[in-house]
Amino acid sequence: MSSVNMSVDLNGLKLKNPITVASGTFGFGREYANYVDLNDIGAISVKGLTLEPRQGNEGIRIAETPMGMINSVGLQNPGVEVFIKEEIPFLRQFDTKIIANINGNNIEEYCKMAEILSYEDVDSLELNISCPNVKNGGLAFGTNPSVVKEVVSKVRKASRKHLIVKLSPNVTNIKEIAMIAEQEGADCISLINTLSGMVIDINKRKPVLMRGSGGLSGPAIKPVAVRMVYDVYDAVKIPILGMGGISNSMDAIEFFLAGANAIAIGTANFVNPKITKQVLEGIEVYLAEHKYNSINELVRDLNV
Amino acid sequence: MSSVNMSVDLNGLKLKNPITVASGTFGFGREYANYVDLNDIGAISVKGLTLEPRQGNEGIRIAETPMGMINSVGLQNPGVEVFIKEEIPFLRQFDTKIIANINGNNIEEYCKMAEILSYEDVDSLELNISCPNVKNGGLAFGTNPSVVKEVVSKVRKASRKHLIVKLSPNVTNIKEIAMIAEQEGADCISLINTLSGMVIDINKRKPVLMRGSGGLSGPAIKPVAVRMVYDVYDAVKIPILGMGGISNSMDAIEFFLAGANAIAIGTANFVNPKITKQVLEGIEVYLAEHKYNSINELVRDLNV
Amino acid sequence: MKFQGLVKIIQKEFLSDDVFKIVIEKPKQMDAVKPGQFFNFNVERMLLRRPISVSAIGEETLEFTIKILGKGTEELSLLKTQDEVDIMGPLGNGFDTASHKKVLLVGGGIGIAPIKGLGGFFDKDGVEIKTLLGFRDKPYMLEAFKAFSNEVIIVSENDADYRQGYITLPLEETLKNQNEQFDMIYACGPSIMLKSVQKICAQFNAPVQLLMEEKMACGIGACLVCTCKTKSGDFGYKHSRMCLEGPMFFGDEVIFDE
Amino acid sequence: MKFQGLVKIIQKEFLSDDVFKIVIEKPKQMDAVKPGQFFNFNVERMLLRRPISVSAIGEETLEFTIKILGKGTEELSLLKTQDEVDIMGPLGNGFDTASHKKVLLVGGGIGIAPIKGLGGFFDKDGVEIKTLLGFRDKPYMLEAFKAFSNEVIIVSENDADYRQGYITLPLEETLKNQNEQFDMIYACGPSIMLKSVQKICAQFNAPVQLLMEEKMACGIGACLVCTCKTKSGDFGYKHSRMCLEGPMFFGDEVIFDE
Ligand SMILES: Cc1cc2nc3c(=O)[nH]c(=O)nc-3n(C[C@H](O)[C@H](O)[C@H](O)COP(=O)(O)OP(=O)(O)OC[C@H]3O[C@@H](n4cnc5c(N)ncnc54)[C@H](O)[C@@H]3O)c2cc1C
Ligand SMILES: Cc1cc2nc3c(=O)[nH]c(=O)nc-3n(C[C@H](O)[C@H](O)[C@H](O)COP(=O)(O)OP(=O)(O)OC[C@H]3O[C@@H](n4cnc5c(N)ncnc54)[C@H](O)[C@@H]3O)c2cc1C
Ligand SMILES: Cc1cc2nc3c(=O)[nH]c(=O)nc-3n(C[C@H](O)[C@H](O)[C@H](O)COP(=O)(O)O)c2cc1C
Ligand SMILES: Cc1cc2nc3c(=O)[nH]c(=O)nc-3n(C[C@H](O)[C@H](O)[C@H](O)COP(=O)(O)O)c2cc1C
Ligand code: FES
């Protein structure tokens, strides 16, 4: 369609275009296949997987907030085995890369999943370290530098697949966490996961979500995400998959300029199921207008 | 006007009503006096003060974001001496409490300001620990537990005034910081200050703000603020002054239910200069409808 | 491909203070629409779309009946004839309308909207219809229900011109009456009403389809935020997506919370 | 108390593809309005208000001329006659209009809007007015300027029907002409134009008032996000608030960045 080169290489994971979809916002692709050609998407990060099937959280799982939403799905998923049997074959019908988003209650579970998936037809593992760490009083793995070090190095040893480490934004120093992930063998960093947030129903006088807090996503968090991508770019050499509130091609371009090599669209899929294609086209127009030959030239190409 | 008791006692700072305005969003009250009766406001936290006058940051200082804004004012203010001479006498004409928001480049400056203000007619000191710590590579004082310990304990020794410690939300564990502040002698906790965020101008290809990142405020951050108030309530016994994105009385009630004893309105003043009074009235109606006799009964009165 | 895009509004009318209907032109490429299905409406001022059931299915038109509840439905109420609105659908499973002779329709609050769509559908098939409607205040849209129903019973919580009380009263009376047998009961309304309807129908061993409502995001089964508990599944229950496996569930499937 | 509240729109008209004017009813309790002052308009879809200068000051009305630039001005463009809009003001210092015999008005882009307000004001006082207008594309609103000006010179960057180029060309020519002397020059337009105007006027030692524009939040001097550098002050420069100390600054006060 355009003469601009849109392919990117995320340190071993080669995408035909840099537009991916964020884990948990696109199911296993099936549902969206009715609205958008999955062949137009660079990669699909599937719904967060766990070793065993999970029922997810009880009660209300969503609350809308000003230009955002908080969710508390609780990793409902059919488990990694069903994913392998039923979802990989479905997704393989399309020319898009498969990123398996893996989640554990403890480090052993993460490693077990990485091992299992090593022998399966997925293109990358995305280690979601925003999961609550049961051993650590429920605080997320991704908020404690020494836990990050341990989980990344062990998962790295458990599998030779392309490994993305997905960072939690609920930390004091995102650079420190990113550097540890790089040092322990991550091939790529993805960020940001959701911000921790709460909505209270003032008529029922209780938090809308049964667990109290949930994950804030959507346009509201975009400035936080752009800032973190910018910071992490300065801290690591491995590529960055940026996300958080991207709703149109202008938003996506902000992320590339901040330092992302590829981007993921999350919440915006709910609003506009065709958004991935539209963002791709919008970026192509911008690149052509600004005389870029390749999307890679846009990465952190700031006038400073 | 209403029979509901709206007075609150923030551990020594007695307010006739729990609606205050957030530092940096209300100047020294002068400008808003043309739009709202300052006598209707429980307390005014003035524009962040420094020991010496400050020019503030160069270049563009604001960017709008989805239901939020980021600012980079850089503490432009006339210095504590001018505040004492010109602004305290002005504010004392009104029946509202004065909170002096103090900011330093280093711990000595914080202490010096606290000392100076000890002998002046202000009702409370609000220690803004979100300032960049020059000694610590520009990272905010409020993000490092041991620095928080030192600055709060020293300021506590420097002044016997009512002391509010204002927390930065850009931390992994807000409870830990709040507990340290309490332990070192804070009378009250205020939160949240702005989230760190960035907006990039994709036509000029540079961050809108000259310093790159700025402080995100407004409705976008409300769920984060409510969650942090909720968490801090569980961690400390001292009262909480809650803020972050409050734009109407429903928002304010969320903060009381999360655990705030009083609230501050910031960015919403820019949109609606009469908002303080309107929020006060809205809360009174809610309290009456829900058969509360006093605002204090609403604090963390969740059905759980 | 399923439909998502702009449709033209060809009629817009307020039915009461806070309830309005809009009729849109059905795009040619749209799948067939069943009663009980819904569309996800884009609302410019809000992040998320708003799910709205069809309240009448014409050859070339679709009707929606909407109650103003918050900012999203308020913005929809500002739409005018000739305006365009971005919708996606039809979504969800809709009602199971396997051939029936006699059905009982039960609608409470704005839950009467999809019930109206269902009645219109059965009417064409010559099914005998008894309808129970519950309102909080003054009833509206009664003509439409009278047109397709053999009998309509109306209750209102606050309008003294009508029998006062909840819809569960006439429901119990109807089911007690051995002379009347229904092949299927269909109900839509607030969660608390559906819970009672489920219980009453179980008592009388009467089959019932419940059309559920919950806050949604994607509306197509991808995000898992709209789940309710249903009895099937490995653990005695599972979390089913209202938008995809529902919004219609059979009375003996759903587990209501608390 | 200063005015903040709803005002009624009594006229609304598009002047070009993307420029429209609205006329509002001036509330009785509002302070007197000076040319160069502005009002902060509430825009429901956006967080912050949008500052807009008055482009004509009537006895009982105020006129605003607005260019659609982004979402906020787009939403304002949807306002219709009889609608209400929430504004606050008048804000800012406005132009210094001390008695003059002959003035030169310089407007570029949508900066012609406040210049029009100023011309209307001087016209009543019988001041001699020469006006220079710069457009990017096709000029609009020319009638109004011709009505109050003794001479109007128009340039456009892209419209071949007019002299092409920047407004700084006729400005330099005008100032070079020793036969014409102006008591004061008034300019409004994009920052880059004002910077050139400042420079040219300095060369010719001509006094100039610049009406500046910058993104604002509170609009009343409280938040300090709208500052520009001005020469007065202890440090050789200080940060002055465009909304309160401005938006009018004298040419010899402002320090432009870079
Ligand atoms: C499948 C389905 C079909 C629907 N069909 C219709 C219809 O035909 N006509 C109609 O008027 N409405 C219908 N609704 C409900 C409608 O979607 C909501 O009223 C609407 O989304 C509220 O948006 P709002 O912005 O006006 O209110 P909000 O400000 O979002 O909400 C106002 C209040 O309503 C609650 N609420 C929001 N959404 C829902 C919901 N989906 N279910 C229950 N409570 C909710 C909120 O928690 C809040 O307390 C349907 C909902 C679903 C899921
Ligand atoms: C004192 C004052 C008087 C003004 N008078 C008028 C007037 O009479 N008529 C008129 O049409 N406009 C006027 N403006 C400009 C007007 O306020 C902006 O065009 C408007 O706020 C843009 O809002 P938006 O949502 O449409 O665009 P946005 O989406 O907010 O912005 C679109 C683009 O314009 C830039 N921008 C936004 N606001 C400004 C600004 N204030 N100055 C310069 N660039 C900006 C943004 O950075 C962005 O690149 C005035 C501005 C000021 C400060
Ligand atoms: C409903 C929902 C479910 C999510 N589930 C997961 C998940 O399973 N694993 C994960 O790593 N991130 C998950 N996320 C986070 C997103 O992948 C993404 O990081 C975040 O939403 C920010 O992007 P956005 O603002 O574009 O949505 C989820 C987000 C949402 C909204
Ligand atoms: C323009 C602006 C300037 C601010 N300046 C200060 C300051 O000087 N000191 C301070 O402690 N907080 C400052 N803040 C933070 C606010 O006091 C408040 O904590 C924050 O904006 C969150 O509240 P809000 O979302 O209601 O605005 C400033 C905020 C804004 C928007
Ligand atoms: S709304 Fe997304 S799964 Fe139902």
Ligand code: FES
């Ligand atoms: S806009 Fe707030 S000081 Fe000018």
